[in-house]
Amino acid sequence: MIRQGIAIVYHSGYGHTGRQAEAVRAGVEEVDGAEAIVVTVDRVEHHWGDLNAAQAIIFGSPTYMGAVSASFKAFQEATSQTVLARGYLWRDKIAAGFTTSGSRSGDKLSTLMQMVIFAAQHGMHWVGLDLPPANCSSTGSEEDMNRLGFWLGAAAQANTDEGPETAPPASDLATARHLGRRVALTALQYARGREANPFAREFAANE
Numbered sequence: 001m002i003r004q005g006i007a008i009v010y011h012s013g014y015g016h017t018g019r020q021a022e023a024v025r026a027g028v029e030e031v032d033g034a035e036a037i038v039v040t041v042d043r044v045e046h047h048w049g050d051l052n053a054a055q056a057i058i059f060g061s062p063t064y065m066g067a068v069s070a071s072f073k074a075f076q077e078a079t080s081q082t083v084l085a086r087g088y089l090w091r092d093k094i095a096a097g098f099t100t101s102g103s104r105s106g107d108k109l110s111t112l113m114q115m116v117i118f119a120a121q122h123g124m125h126w127v128g129l130d131l132p133p134a135n136c137s138s139t140g141s142e143e144d145m146n147r148l149g150f151w152l153g154a155a156a157q158a159n160t161d162e163g164p165e166t167a168p169p170a171s172d173l174a175t176a177r178h179l180g181r182r183v184a185l186t187a188l189q190y191a192r193g194r195e196a197n198p199f200a201r202e203f204a205a206n207e
């Protein structure tokens with residue numbers, strides 16, 4: 001069986017995005033043949049090899065001032081030297097992302113878009129969220145998965161007066177779990193396609 005490493009690399013200042021990262025990990029681990037590797041950006045210097053070896057990398061950051069956090073941005077900038085300059089090492093990996101903020105919108109879309117551009121700069125393939133519209137009708141509720149209505153990635157909202165033991169709520173964690181499972185399934189599908197496709201093998205041999 002092909003085993004696929006799915007790396008989750010994230011920053012969390014106060015633990016809320018960390019809860020989301022754990023939910024993403026749980027979703028990855030639901031898929032036979034997928035293994036999750038969770039790395040925080042402050043320890044990334046010990047894990048470049050794990051990220052380079054992964055089939056997929058899922059990025060996570062809180063939304064601070066309508067953008068990724070400074071710590072996450074420092075990680076992004078470090079990849080210019082450690083990944084791009086060493087031979088475009090993340091080209092053709094699967095990518096996805098998640099973010100938490102205090103407000104329901106909180107300008108999280110900006111954070112996810114920064115991650116999409118970052119993935120594109122690395123030649124990665126972005127995977128969004130395949131959940132239908134939720135919490136947008138008289139029968140919808142805050143308990144719905146994707147209650148915040150994002151599709152570029154998994155979004156969560158954490159009340160600013162609650163710690164990570166109670167925020168974000170279960171619906172947002174279920175959304176994050178769904179993303180982890182989806183990325184793991186996509187990575188497996190991609191790996192099997194590459195195995196089966198002689199042109200893909202030829203392409204890999206020429207890299």
Ligand SMILES: Cc1cc2nc3c(=O)[nH]c(=O)nc-3n(C[C@H](O)[C@H](O)[C@H](O)COP(=O)(O)O)c2cc1C
Pocket residue numbers: 011012013014015016017018061062063064065066067100101102103104105106107158160
């Ligand atoms: C410096 C700073 C900037 C923030 N900016 C935003 C923001 O732009 N939008 C928002 O909704 N919440 C904002 N927040 C709230 C955080 O997104 C929220 O507390 C989140 O849960 C923090 O995640 P963490 O615990 O993983 O760090 C900000 C918090 C901080 C500390």
